[in-house]
Amino acid sequence: DGGITQSPKYLFRKEGQNVTLSCEQNLNHDAMYWYRQDPGQGLRLIYYSQIVNDFQKGDIAEGYSVSREKKESFPLTVTSAQKNPTAFYLCASSTKGNWADSFGNGYTFGSGTRLTVV
Amino acid sequence: AQTVTQSQPEMSVQEAETVTLSCTYDTSESDYYLFWYKQPPSRQMILVIRQEAYKQQNATENRFSVNFQKAAKSFSLKISDSQLGDAAMYFCAYRSYNTDKLIFGTGTRLQVFP
Numbered sequence: 001d002g003g004i005t006q007s008p009k010y011l012f013r014k015e016g017q018n019v020t021l022s023c024e025q026n027l028n029h030d031a032m033y034w035y036r037q038d039p040g041q042g043l044r045l046i047y048y049s050q051i052v053n054d055f056q057k058g059d060i061a062e063g064y065s066v067s068r069e070k071k072e073s074f075p076l077t078v079t080s081a082q083k084n085p086t087a088f089y090l091c092a093s094s095t096k097g098n099w100a101d102s103f104g105n106g107y108t109f110g111s112g113t114r115l116t117v118v
Numbered sequence: 119a120q121t122v123t124q125s126q127p128e129m130s131v132q133e134a135e136t137v138t139l140s141c142t143y144d145t146s147e148s149d150y151y152l153f154w155y156k157q158p159p160s161r162q163m164i165l166v167i168r169q170e171a172y173k174q175q176n177a178t179e180n181r182f183s184v185n186f187q188k189a190a191k192s193f194s195l196k197i198s199d200s201q202l203g204d205a206a207m208y209f210c211a212y213r214s215y216n217t218d219k220l221i222f223g224t225g226t227r228l229q230v231f232p
Contacts, residue, residue, distance in 0.1 A: 031218050033218075033219075033220070035222075040127070040224060041224060042124075042209060042222040042223055042224040042225050043209065043222040044222075045219060045220075045221075048218065048219065050218055058219070088161065090161075090163065092163075092220075094218060107163075107220055109162065109163035111160070111161065111162055112161050112162075
């Protein structure tokens with residue numbers, strides 16, 4: 001079945017450590033996204049990539065980094081510079097191309113990673 | 119920049135009754151999509167319904183329907199015959215014609231009582 005796989009489901013990080021969250025999709029989607037979800041704040045965009053080897057900052061990119069070396073993969077690294085990393089992280093993907101077809105389907109989401117700083 | 123506002127942090131409804139969740143948005147674009155997503159306790163995001171801005175007819179999906187008022191920039195979700203399984207967080211979202219970004223509201227937590 002096609003979909004998006006995020007791993008791990010739960011992740012614990014010590015202060016000062018970098019951690020990487022995995023996101024893999026087999027939907028042949030061009031675009032991929034990372035969102036952060038905090039209580040009462042909805043989903044906020046961290047980074048997004050519309051094509052391999054290219055990505056753009058979202059609204060809250062500070063303290064995060066990404067790479068897009070393969071179409072299927074868009075890992076997110078939470079660096080030690082992120083002061084408050086405890087949150088739920090969602091990865092998503094979408095098609096590009098015809099506006100009426102691709103945009104109307106919204107996004108496909110992964111099941112998320114819960115990151116906790118200990 | 120576009121923004122999405124959900125002014126109801128929490129709502130509750132009796133089973134089999136009807137409830138309406140509010141959403142307003144701000145944009146200068148004329149073409150865009152609007153969505154309602156459901157996030158149950160599993161935290162999986164599920165697309166509930168979508169609306170194309172160029173369509174005047176309100177979208178309907180079984181028990182879910184929207185009231186889309188383009189001039190007022192309002193996009194409310196009506197859930198009819200509410201079921202216990204409808205209990206979840208509901209997010210309103212805007213997708214710009216000019217970018218790939220999906221912009222979310224802060225969500226409304228819906229409780230359904232038997």
